[in-house]
Amino acid sequence: MSIIFAMKTKEAKPFVKWAGGKQALVADIVAAMPERFSVYFEPFVGGGSVFLRLSPGRAKLSDANEWLIQTYQAIRDDWRRVAGLLDSLPNTKADYLAIRRIGSSSIDRFQRAAHFVYLNKTCFRGLYRVNRKNEFNVPYGAYDRRYYDPENLEAVASALEDVKFTSGDFECAIASVTADDFVYFDPPYYKQGGFADFNRYTPSQFREGDHFRLAAVCRELDARGVRWLLSNSDTPFVRELFDGFEMNAISARRDINLKSTKRSINELLICNY
Template sequence: METTTMASVAAAPILKWAGGKRQLLPRLLASQPPSWNRYLEPFAGGAALFFALSRPEAYLSDTNGDLIRLYQVVRDRVEDLIGRLTAIQTAYRALLPEDQAAFFYALRDRYNARQADDLEQSALFFALGRLAFNGLYRVSATGRYNTPFGRYKNPDIVRAETLRAAHQVLQDATIVEADYRAAGTAAQRSDLIYVDPPYAPASKTANFTSYTADGFGWKDQVALAEWVREMAGRGVYVMASNADVPEIHQLYRGLWIQVVPVRRAINSDASKRTGATEVIITTYPVEGAVRG
């Protein structure tokens, strides 16, 4: 494990991720059980709640392998990663504005070629997130990153202090590429699992729920709800987020549900970033929650 400079900022998500939970953190933190042991987050994404809790020996997993490898690299080789990102940033800033788009697409092609080692692939993954339009991570049906260039003049591609802060809190974390069922195997009585899956669509057009090429459909939602109840039966605390739609309320009937306001942060049209609601579901009573 490498030695790194101590971070001077508090730990926070290192990248923008669709469905990120930064704005809901106060409600999520208030919805914890009074006392619990280990923290597990099987749909890690941006891991906002993990970074806010900063609990040691946490368990993070996701089916997005590049995301998981990035967290592993931040945990184990953060200074090497910062070095690679610094080189990318220096090269980008030296270009004329009319040449920066070509630079971005060359990075994207290298990323999609998947011939780099974990360190280089993670640097490309992170840098693309800093340069892509609206910071959006999106893949095609074949798994190729296809977000266009964001045309940022002077972006902070490196985010060194944020990466170092994340490095500190990830030191004792177990980080694995796996679906949520693996977290169930790792969980023990009185642990807390936070489940933040791709959401059930709120409308026919609201289908931006696939951050991996294989998607997450209604059968997966049903299986996940059954798994949540299974975990509760084993004495594991579970908190879940999902869309505020009747189907989800019915699926989690008998558990505690809070309806919370949110503002969608990722949309190509700023005028469409309107208010909405979603739900926080818990297998234990929470003040302000209603049992479904």
């Protein structure tokens, strides 16, 4: 068995703003992880804040958002090309709407990645939200800021060098996990205090049934001796779902919410080790 130590190199930060991003909690989350494992799996990778902080040797990252995963791959393979394309995109409402219309369809994969980052940086509040036809539908944000930090994009590309990517449902993403590996699950959160946490990253939302399915997968991994850590909202529903596992409550501030500017969320870290 080849054990890889979780290594910290020059730290890269997420290159997109992502609803549910873990920047504020990342230190607690990483501290709760085992020190040694073989391959790191993160099937709801989103903006990647936890992966980038941990910077593990070998990793399999996945997300149901295919355009996001293609963007990671393009940055890993040639971040300079993505950066050069970003430099050529004007930040005006007319250009924004034209690029938004193109969507993730039949254009070169580096161009598509540049559009993904551009839309994230220029759209209202940096949200990724799609309609049922999977069309990105966030309005223009009119922000005067740069689309990327070259030094950071280079650090992200270097952190991604040995990463294997897939896109799709979390169950497929962990199909090859073994008892030497470790999985961090960060699903869209179960609603808390009457608020549904932001949940429109994909055309089909993550529903109660998906939370049941995820809990069943965690129990099955536990029976196979695979270690996992999971974040979710601190609610009676989640506590009941994972009854019997180790749970620790932590508190965080969220700043992507369309109804209120900022609110406190109590989160749970649940693990089987």
